Amino acid sequence: xRSTHVPAQFHEALDVALSPTRADVVAAKRQxxxxxxxxxxxxxxxxxxLIREQEGIPAPxxxxxxELPPDGDPSTLAGRDVPPLARVRVxxxxxxxxxxxxxxxxxxxxxxxDGDVAVDVRSGNTSGGYYAPVVVEKVAPxxxxxxxxxxxxxxxxxxxxxxxxxxxxxxxxGVRCIDExxxxxxxxxxxxxxxxxxxxxxxxxxxxxxxxxxxxxQLAKALEDERTAVIRxxxxxxxxSKPGGATRETLxxxxxxxxxxxxxxxxxxxxxxxxxxxxxxxxTEHATALTFMASHRYxxxxxxxxxxxxxxxVDEKVAAPS
Numbered sequence: 001x002r003s004t005h006v007p008a009q010f011h012e013a014l015d016v017a018l019s020p021t022r023a024d025v026v027a028a029k030r031q032x033x034x035x036x037x038x039x040x041x042x043x044x045x046x047x048x049x050l051i052r053e054q055e056g057i058p059a060p061x062x063x064x065x066x067e068l069p070p071d072g073d074p075s076t077l078a079g080r081d082v083p084p085l086a087r088v089r090v091x092x093x094x095x096x097x098x099x100x101x102x103x104x105x106x107x108x109x110x111x112x113x114d115g116d117v118a119v120d121v122r123s124g125n126t127s128g129g130y131y132a133p134v135v136v137e138k139v140a141p142x143x144x145x146x147x148x149x150x151x152x153x154x155x156x157x158x159x160x161x162x163x164x165x166x167x168x169x170x171x172x173x174g175v176r177c178i179d180e181x182x183x184x185x186x187x188x189x190x191x192x193x194x195x196x197x198x199x200x201x202x203x204x205x206x207x208x209x210x211x212x213x214x215x216x217x218q219l220a221k222a223l224e225d226e227r228t229a230v231i232r233x234x235x236x237x238x239x240x241s242k243p244g245g246a247t248r249e250t251l252x253x254x255x256x257x258x259x260x261x262x263x264x265x266x267x268x269x270x271x272x273x274x275x276x277x278x279x280x281x282x283x284t285e286h287a288t289a290l291t292f293m294a295s296h297r298y299x300x301x302x303x304x305x306x307x308x309x310x311x312x313x314v315d316e317k318v319a320a321p322s
Contacts (some may be wrong), residue, residue: 006068013074017085020093026160028090028097033106033161041113041135048094057086105186106157109138157182162296166204169303174203182292190288191268197295198265201258204302205231211309212237231258244308250301257298264291 006014020028031051035042042050052059066084068077080086101107115136118129159179167175181196206223209230213220219233235255239248267279281287 007070007072010068010072010074010078013078014085017078017080017082018088018092020089020096024089024093025096025100026164028093029101029158030161030164032094032097032101033158036107041110043113044095044098047098048091051094052087052090055086055090057090058083060084060087100160101158104158104183110135111138112136157186159183162292166299166303169207169299169306170200170203171207174200174207177203185285185288185292188285190283190285193288194261194264194283194291195268197291198261198268200299201261201295202231202265204299205234205258208238208302208306208309209234211306211311231255231262238305243305246305254298254301254305257295261291261295 028051031054032047035047035050060083064084066078066082078085080089098107102109113135115134116131117134118131121127121130159175159182162182163170163175163178170178177196177200181193181200184190184196185193209219209223212234213223219230219237222229222233232255235251238246238251242248242251264279264282268283282291
């Protein structure tokens with residue numbers, strides 16, 4: 001409920017300034033994952049304070065009041081960066097980030113980071129307790145069996161974080177492929193995870209193709225027919241133009257990784273014929289986690305190349321073929 005003593009012209013500005021945007025939440029996710037990367041549990045309030053400091057927002061002072069004179073300008077007095085408002089906005093962004101990361105299976109809720117466990121001991125003529133420090137997880141009274149798997153690198157567990165700098169390359173469907181790939185991987189569905197990662201890779205090359213297609217020629221036809229030859233044709237054009245100073249060696253490495261992901265996708269999505277010993281082990285938890293980490297750098301390099309190409313000529317970037 002809004003206070004009646006706050007001038008009405010400030011209400012909308014205050015609501016906006018106090019509400020985290022999606023970008024705020026994604027940034028908070030990244031910062032939370034970095035802060036927790038060591039494996040040590042941290043209190044929510046400490047994470048909020050840490051991120052407040054990283055955002056350069058000053059700490060509150062004693063008896064701080066937000067001055068809103070009746071004739072004041074809401075755009076300056078109640079803006080997002082006004083410290084009392086920015087602190088609330090960042091705290092809300094962190095809470096939302098933590099809730100989403102927990103729902104995604106990335107974070108484990110902790111009830112007490114300063115708990116202890118005791119064991120009764122006797123030594124000679126004396127007896128007493130030995131107390132060892134322990135982090136107390138937050139647990140429910142009862143559980144049913146469900147064991148999500150976790151990739152090795154916590155920073156790449158969230159689709160928001162993984163795709164934050166490559167979303168403009170992948171497009172909506174490509175980002176969705178990343179999201180579903182990570183969700184599948186966390187639940188131990190590594191075959192589905194690798195298949196969707198391969199689809200995201202094809203989405204990236206199709207997006208590059210749209211920037212290079214022209215109106216005629218082999219590439220335009222391959223894009224229209226949704227053929228996997230797009231990867232080869234795009235690679236050949238990139239070798240000729242070397243956008244952003246990309247070397248032939250870099251482009252060969254990127255094409256090689258694209259072929260690797262395509263082979264895994266083809267093998268995983270066409271379960272017929274005999275089992276391939278050199279490919280089957282790629283669908284284990286550890287191997288899939290490594291594939292995600294290696295592929296993140298691959299996507300980043302493709303996105304950098306895209307930044308040096310003309311903007312796409314279609315309203316929405318093309319996703320991978322089915």
